[in-house]
Amino acid sequence: MNSSADHRPLSARALHKSFDATVALDDFNLEVESGSLLTVLGPSGVGKTTALRILAGFEMPDSGTVRVNGQTVNGPGIFVPPERRQVGMVFQDYALFPHLNVARNVAYGLDARHRDLRVSQVLEMVGLAGFEKRMPHELSAGQQQRVALARALAPGPQVILADEPFSNLDAALRKRLRAEVRSILREARTTTIMVTHDQEEALAVSDQLALMNEGRVVQTGPPDHVYRNPATSWVAEFLGDADFFDAHAKGGRITTPFGTFPTTRSGKVKVMVRPESVTVFPHAQGVAVVTYREFFGHDQLLSVKLPGKITLRARCWPQPALAPGDRVAVSVDGIHIFDEPQAPPAPPETPPGTPLPQRVVIPR
Amino acid sequence: MGVARPVPRLRALPPNTWWWVLAGVVMLPAAAPLGVLAYGLVSGVVTTVPVGRLLELAANTGALAGAVTATSLIIGGASAWLVSRTDLPGKRLATVLVITPFAVPSFVGALTLLGATGADGILSAVFTWLGGGAIGYPSGFWAAWLVLSLISVPLVHLAVTPAMHSLNPSLEEAARGLGAGRLKVFWTVTLPQLRPSLTAGALLVGLYTLSDFGAVSLLRYDTFTRAIYLEYAGRIDRRPALGLAAVLAAVAVILVWVERSTRAKGVWFTARPRRTAPPVRLGRFGKVIGWGFLGSLVTLSLLIPIAVLSAWMLRGLLSGTLVDAPWAEVGRSIWVAVLAASVAALAVTPLAMVTTRYRNRWAGLLEGGAWSLYGVPHIATGMAMIVFSLRLARPLYQTLALLIGVYVIMFLPQILGPSRDSLGRVSPSMEEASRSLGRSPARTFMTVTLPLMAPGLLSGAALVFLTTLRELPATLLLRPAGFETLAIRVWSATGEGFYTQGAVAGLLLLLIAALPLAVVARHELIR
CATH class of the missing domain: 2.40.50.140 (Nucleic acid-binding proteins)
Known part of the structure; x- marks a missing residue:
């Protein structure tokens, strides 16, 4: 009933969101192309995380629409709860279930059919085959991160959202892991929206950048294009x-x-x-x-x-x-x-x- | 895997609203005793008690609370220092021994004292055999002081130990570096760091003494709780009893709020320091003194009670006066305690959810209600519920359902604390992760939140089990007619001088109480 020509994996139009007196999102627009990695980049406190949480269904926007694969999940009188959006999420703190081992964490979002097969497939993909029986606390930060990614990938979501996925890692690991994650996402042909405040990270891994300031996206485009052609002096200064x-x-x-x-x-x-x-x-x-x-x-x-x-x-x-x-x-x-x-x-x-x-x- | 049928936003209540509704339903019954007591305070009921009598009771109760608090602060503070700041050998054993008397109900303590002394007393017999004379029956102030002080030591020990562990050695060193002597450092640096925990311990003990009914009634010391029971048992007019209960409850609630506010301020001091202070070296002589002190304490509060009760039981067996063990009472005690613990675990879940996840006025109100009722002496709650059930809920009067309900609302904070601790470790992002992996709120709760919350719920439930087992005054007032539990049995047998029967019931009570204490100790007491 909400079908439209727009069959992008995910799009957001005219999102507004305020918390009491503070405006978090002010006419936020975003579209992501199938199979690409889009990074929402902006300084702390410009509403990046709020935007991501609205896309995931954890927050309700004051107005605006969100579509997943052409179907409206947020709109006038419409709210599809997070469990029915087919939107995967990788959390900043990974949010692995501490009482479940790696295999059961990854299997959590899967139906009984082909579960074991899919779990080993995804763990293979993130390079953690053989870690099935480990508990989350027995893993290094980098391994935990990859389990979180595997868990989000397992049910085959339309889009994966990642909130500052590398911020809990030390500098050396961060650089190595972001290249790895990048190639895993490529291999899985997943559409990804990532949020970060780290310019270098955003420039290095993204197919598309969306620069965000004061609750809205101020410029989008491929990283080198945006770097060379900043729309405003703010963008120019923020990117380098x-x-x-x-x-x-x-x-x-x-x-x-x-x-x-x-x-x-x-x-x-x-x-x-x-x-x-x-x-x-x-x-x-x-x-x-x-x-x-x-x-x-x-x-x-x-x-x-x-x-x-x-x-x-x-x-x-x-x-x-x-x-x-x-x-x-x-x-x-x-x-x-x-x-x-x-x-x-x-x-x-x-x-x-x-x-x-x-x-x-x-x-x- | 078709995406997402849209649903209208307002078709169902969002899941968190259900938690609020459930929490409200859970806390609603708590309004009954609080309401009745408040009514007792503001209406003319209090005036049915002569002012002179009120003052006399206040003086007696205050004197006992003050003396017990001071004694247990000194002894508990010393034992906490010994096990946390010195190189005393066998500290783990010492900790267990010092806190175990926590499981001894005050009426069992009173039974011990009465059973040890007097013409038939066990200690009297020992003394006579040694060539001395019998010890006279203690009663009144000093008897109540001795029993309650010994039982209160674990409370202080537990309250002070964490703060002792987290004393920041840099502060003391800084003071020494500025030229202060050892004594000056203790008074100006160490003690102020410990003060919040000492205050908390003192208020806990004060509150405990204020509410105690078992020891003061058996040892015949005239305090509020004893007077309430005597007024209730001896008269048709229930107004004086309710009036006294209302006054006592008001004092207790004030103490609870003072305790809660000092605890909040104490947080700064209990922050874990980056390194711990080196233990104080006691030397061989010091170690002997230290263990001598702990040994006497444990002898008085644990070994003598067990020995005296066992001796009475043996005496009963030998003389043939002990024919039957109170198995029916054992069954009833365990039954009500299991019921109370289970219902409390169910009831606390929504309360823990809303008070952990939402820090707003409503959460504060629910939590405040729970804590207020926790502080109200059980005899006052019992009195209020008698009046409530007789006036407004007649079918509930003297039913097991009412008794269990009262246990649950009285002991809810005991299970709320540990439940919230473990729930606090479940980050909301874990629940969100489950949702985004396609699981409904209900399924998320069952597969993520509940399993992670379970250890806290379990140890809280064990605590409720323990407390219910040894609860006396509310049980006495609210139990169905003829419903005897072990606690009631100990109390009535002791009151009538049947020490053999009392001792058997008391020993069984201690034995059953030891089981949940082991569970609780692992999670809560020894951290």
Whole structure:
């Protein structure tokens, strides 16, 4: 009765949710394509977990609709309880049943038919064959995580939701496990929605990113696209290091101390530069002065001061060793321009701005 | 596996609402005794008791409560220190021995004292054989003080030990580093850290003494509880008894609330320190003194009672006066205790669910109701329920159902604590995981929540079993006519001077009580 053309594994439209005085979700929209891994990324407290819990059926939205495989599970007068949504969940604390062993945890959501077969299939998939009789407390954190994943995968849900799945692991394990989980999900051809506040994690594992701020999704797209074409200066800053300065566009170009860039805009604009697109080299007549240096071994981060009160950071090769006070020349491999004052959040999937992968070297 | 037929949102109550409804139904009967007692307090009923009599009872009760509290604080504090902060050998054994008298009901303690002394007394016989004279019958204040103090020591010991264990050695070292001497450190750093637990222990003992009926009635010390029973048994007019019960209940409820509020403040102090203090080295002499102290304590509170009761039983067997063991009473005691424990386990589940999962005003009200009733002395609750059943629920008067119901509402907090502890370890995400794996709320409860909650329910039920077994005053007032339990048997036999019969029933009672205590001890007492 609620069928529609929309047969995406999961979609949410215009979700609103408030807790007392605080607004958690404010016109939240999300769609996920079959078989892809979508990451909802945003700082703490922007409503990511609330959104996930509404999709799972643990919270009721104030308004809006949620569809699973085209069927409405949240909507006017409709609420399908979590047990009838076919939406799997991997919890931040894994929520393994402490009184059941691994096999019985995984079998929990299965019917009697083919149960044993499915359990060994899924445990094989997550690399835990042979651990059937272990109790959850006898497993390492990483193993517990994989059991939680196996348990969620076992009934073959339409979508798996994962709430900060790697946040309880130490840094080294996290990196290893996220690659593993990623390939398990690929192999299982599962559609997954993951929530995290960790930019690096989101960029590394996702097919699609949905950036969330103040209760709504502000931009979606593949990670590299979103990174290179941030819809707003907030997105740009949240996804990576970025330096901003004000400039004036006139006659189709912007003039900066490190060169001139073409633009379609005019008037006051905000210019964003990422440290990795800045190169510096020692030059006695260079326009910039090094003010600060952090050395990381594989690279160094330099802070340089340019005329017009512009400060840029440059992430570059560890050599040459520059020190504060050194005069340097600066070349910037592409800038990004935002209107100033900043426009309201653009609708998702609109590639704004003017990407300029154009190398401009200032005269020596 | 077709997805999800949509259902209208409001067709059924959401599952958590059912828990609230059930919790309300469980706590509703608790309103009956509280309501009757409140009525007794605010209406003219209290005025049927002369003011002089009220003051006399208050003075007697207060003196006993004060003396027992002070004595057990000193002894229990010392035993807790010995087993938690020193290198005394055999600490586990010492712990078990010190807390076991917890299982001795006060009327059995009184029976021991009466059976040991007087012309026929066991200790008198020993003394006479040694060439001394017989010991006279103790009664009144000092007799009640001795019995109740010995029984109260475990309460203090249990209340103080966790705090002793978690004393933060850094604080004492910091004080020493600032130039304070040992004594000054004890008064200014150690004692303030222990104060919340000492206060809690003191209030527990005070409350216990205030409510005790068995010892004071057998040893003839005139306190509120004894007066209530005498008024009830000796008169047609029930108003003076209800009036006294209302006053006593009010004092007890105030004490309970004071105890609860100090406990909340004590939380900071019981946080586990990152390292534990090294045990105090006692030395050989100190160890002898330490075990001498614990040994005397255990002799007085455990060995002598068992020896005296056994001697009376032996005497009865030898003289042929003991013909029949009270098997019918054993059966009845176990039966009511099992019933009370089972019903309490059923009743506590919704209460534990709502008070663990929801911290709001309603949960507070339900929990507060449970705790208030827990603090009301049993004789007052019994009195209130007599009045209630006679006036408003006549068919329930003197029925087993009413008796079990009263046990359950009186002892609900005992099972609520451990149930909530174990329920608190079930994270809501486990239940959500079950739901998202396709299981209904009911199935989720049965397969996830209940199995994880079971250990707490079990040890709580064992505690209710134990308490029901040794409950005297409410049983005395509310039991069906002719319904004799072991507790009643001990009390009436002792009151009439039939120490042989009392001793046999008392020994059987201790034996049966030891079983659940073993269960409880594992989960609750020795942590």
